Amino acid sequence: MTADSPAPPPFRLLRSPPPRVRRQKRDSELTGETASALLYMISTGSATNRADLARTLGLPPSTITGKINELLDASLVEEVGKGDPTGGRRPRILQLREDAGVMLAADLGRNHARLALLNMSGGILCTESIAISIGSGPEKVLGLVADALRALLATAGQPTVRGVGVCIPGPVDVAKGMVESPASMPGWHRFDVVDWLAAEFDTVAVVDNDANMMGLGEYAYLARQAQATSVKYKSMLYLKAGTSIGCGIVIDGHVYRGATALAGDIAHVRVAAAGERPCGCGNRGCLETVVGGAGIGDELRKAGVPVRDIFDIVRLAQDSDVRATTRTRAAGRLVGDTLAAIVNFFNPEVVVLGGLLSTVEPFVAAIRSQLYESCHPLATTSLRIQQSAAGIDAGVLGVGQLCLRKALSEL
Numbered sequence: 001m002t003a004d005s006p007a008p009p010p011f012r013l014l015r016s017p018p019p020r021v022r023r024q025k026r027d028s029e030l031t032g033e034t035a036s037a038l039l040y041m042i043s044t045g046s047a048t049n050r051a052d053l054a055r056t057l058g059l060p061p062s063t064i065t066g067k068i069n070e071l072l073d074a075s076l077v078e079e080v081g082k083g084d085p086t087g088g089r090r091p092r093i094l095q096l097r098e099d100a101g102v103m104l105a106a107d108l109g110r111n112h113a114r115l116a117l118l119n120m121s122g123g124i125l126c127t128e129s130i131a132i133s134i135g136s137g138p139e140k141v142l143g144l145v146a147d148a149l150r151a152l153l154a155t156a157g158q159p160t161v162r163g164v165g166v167c168i169p170g171p172v173d174v175a176k177g178m179v180e181s182p183a184s185m186p187g188w189h190r191f192d193v194v195d196w197l198a199a200e201f202d203t204v205a206v207v208d209n210d211a212n213m214m215g216l217g218e219y220a221y222l223a224r225q226a227q228a229t230s231v232k233y234k235s236m237l238y239l240k241a242g243t244s245i246g247c248g249i250v251i252d253g254h255v256y257r258g259a260t261a262l263a264g265d266i267a268h269v270r271v272a273a274a275g276e277r278p279c280g281c282g283n284r285g286c287l288e289t290v291v292g293g294a295g296i297g298d299e300l301r302k303a304g305v306p307v308r309d310i311f312d313i314v315r316l317a318q319d320s321d322v323r324a325t326t327r328t329r330a331a332g333r334l335v336g337d338t339l340a341a342i343v344n345f346f347n348p349e350v351v352v353l354g355g356l357l358s359t360v361e362p363f364v365a366a367i368r369s370q371l372y373e374s375c376h377p378l379a380t381t382s383l384r385i386q387q388s389a390a391g392i393d394a395g396v397l398g399v400g401q402l403c404l405r406k407a408l409s410e411l
């Protein structure tokens, strides 16, 4: 400032009231989250009265009371006597009702589907795996899945169905309940999966991408373990490496899907090693053409190794077959290289390696070493890189979580 400049106006305290912050309308995932956390704590016995639930969740007692009343009205929980007095009245004990109902979940792969019946706190009651061919179209595949889910319901004594959901290996517009431009899935584009499932089971329905749901399922699984270990994560990248590959991004218990449901789609990142190989998405040189189970299988067959599918590749690699081991290790390096850029950018607390290929040690070791080699040191200082703890049930656990949140938000 020069000597000729006018003096700046003196600071004044702002006397007018601050603008009112309008409360955001919460989406269904958030609305159901508190109820789903309450149900989980009640069902596991970690907190079974209103005061303990409020303390554990860090929410006002009035919010807890309102939610508990909704759960009582919906016949999901019941009061079963009174506990020890804590300096005053004896608190009323809550428990999950035996007849609260179940949710149905299916994780669809290219050639097989994992199915599960879950209780209303998101825990698995029973599971089943069936063979499918995702390329045979949505009505045929969903028909097979629905029949198998009905068989599971029959073995469980026909409990009330409170929700149903599936996850699929392709992009999904979750708001519309439709699959969007999936590669190698004829007939699925814009098919209204939610409408089909809701009509079939006469209940609320959800659909999402498989890597998203595996990420959510893993997050929920680890959050439950965290009650014993106190290790809690806020940000997670979940890599699904199977016949196809994908990535789920979970932040504070919520899936980040991006503007057009494509967030986490690592499969179609172009890599030099893929050259001009054509990809099912219509582009050339995508990562998935060289690191997915399908791409690895093509290369091994060209080298004279008789593999039919990803199960053969995994079996050979676990038996220390030199060609399968070398190929899966090379795939791990490529995945690790691409993942390193994402880890630098997103800076997550944990990277979880899931899907069948992540059960092969050389694949996992190559990703791990590539991440440590290529990432900024700050990104790996406290980064956890671990194999999926939820394993093959990660997808159905995630579908159960999404289903639960939607079912509870519609109470």
Ligand SMILES: [Zn+2]
Residues within 6 Å of the ligand: 267, 268, 279, 280, 281, 282, 283, 284, 286, 288
């Ligand atoms: Zn592609």
